[in-house]
Amino acid sequence: xxxxxxxxxxxxxxxxxxxxxxxxxxxxxxxxxxxxxxxxxxxxxxxxxxxxxxxxxxxxxxxxxxxxxxxxxxxxxxxxxxxxxxxxxxxxxxxxxxxxxxxxxxxxxxxxxxxxxxxxxxxxxxxxxxxxx
Amino acid sequence: xxxxxxxxxxxxxxxxxxxxxxxxxxxxxxxxxxxxxxxxxxxxxxxxxxxxxxxxxxxxxxxxxxxxxxxxxxxxxxxxxxxxxxxxxxxxxxxxxxxxxxxxxxxxxxxxxxxxxxxxxxxxxxxxxxxxx
Numbered sequence: 447x448x449x450x451x452x453x454x455x456x457x458x459x460x461x462x463x464x465x466x467x468x469x470x471x472x473x474x475x476x477x478x479x480x481x482x483x484x485x486x487x488x489x490x491x492x493x494x495x496x497x498x499x500x501x502x503x504x505x506x507x508x509x510x511x512x513x514x515x516x517x518x519x520x521x522x523x524x525x526x527x528x529x530x531x532x533x534x535x536x537x538x539x540x541x542x543x544x545x546x547x548x549x550x551x552x553x554x555x556x557x558x559x560x561x562x563x564x565x566x567x568x569x570x571x572x573x574x575x576x577x578x579x
Numbered sequence: 580x581x582x583x584x585x586x587x588x589x590x591x592x593x594x595x596x597x598x599x600x601x602x603x604x605x606x607x608x609x610x611x612x613x614x615x616x617x618x619x620x621x622x623x624x625x626x627x628x629x630x631x632x633x634x635x636x637x638x639x640x641x642x643x644x645x646x647x648x649x650x651x652x653x654x655x656x657x658x659x660x661x662x663x664x665x666x667x668x669x670x671x672x673x674x675x676x677x678x679x680x681x682x683x684x685x686x687x688x689x690x691x692x693x694x695x696x697x698x699x700x701x702x703x704x705x706x707x708x709x710x711x712x
Binding site: 454468469474 | 580581582584585586588589592593594595598599600601603604605606607608609610611612613632633642650652655657661663665667670671672673674675676677678679680681683684685686687688689690691692693694695697698699700708710712
């Protein structure tokens with residue numbers, strides 16, 4: 447189980463036995479995913495890279511941390527899927543959309559949206575967690 | 580468009596025209612979602628609440644910020660969907676799983692997993708962004 451409780455009121459609760467249904471696929475747990483270690487990032491350009499966290503090769507869906515060390519661009523593209531984004535640091539947006547995202551901001555993008563991702567020079571790297579499902 | 584660029588190299592790029600395909604549904608942009616303002620949270624128990632960010636009533640999928648002000652419990656349950664989690668603050672886990680999550684940690688849960696969510700007394704509220712797709 448997870449870390450042992452101290453005085454938390456749930457300390458005597460028992461886990462579910464056989465908690466994964468037959469044929470359930472493995473889960474993923476990754477600590478401190480928005481690392482500054484370049485080795486984790488696949489370069490997209492001189493300033494932009496992606497750290498893959500999870501890839502579903504059957505459905506073409508994924509989660510990654512997108513990072514732009516300074517001003518950055520991900521050329522225009524189109525998503526047939528839903529996209530969930532949570533901004534961890536820095537500043538970014540889409541040329542096509544009215545908002546500008548900074549740390550703590552959430553975005554849901556509906557299937558059928560085209561966009562051009564831009565990262566600003568904000569004094570810190572832009573890091574955003576994306577789940578494209 | 581998003582905030583005007585200053586000297587970013589992409590400053591002369593033009594947005595895609597008609598960037599949303601016909602019948603594309605609206606997107607969501609929400610700033611600073613992991614608020615401490617109680618009014619945003621639907622109480623699940625004395626210590627645990629959920630701030631809904633996005634709900635798809637057709638597919639029974641959603642994104643929310645789950646918050647436990649101190650030690651907390653979400654009784655055991657089962658997900659037929661995929662779950663993506665990003666820990667914003669505090670400490671939590673599942674009784675059934677080996678890891679303990681703190682700020683910056685990512686979790687992917689495969690469909691077919693049952694679990695009992697527990698939040699620890701860590702000196703700060705547990706806040707985690709979940710997308711259940």
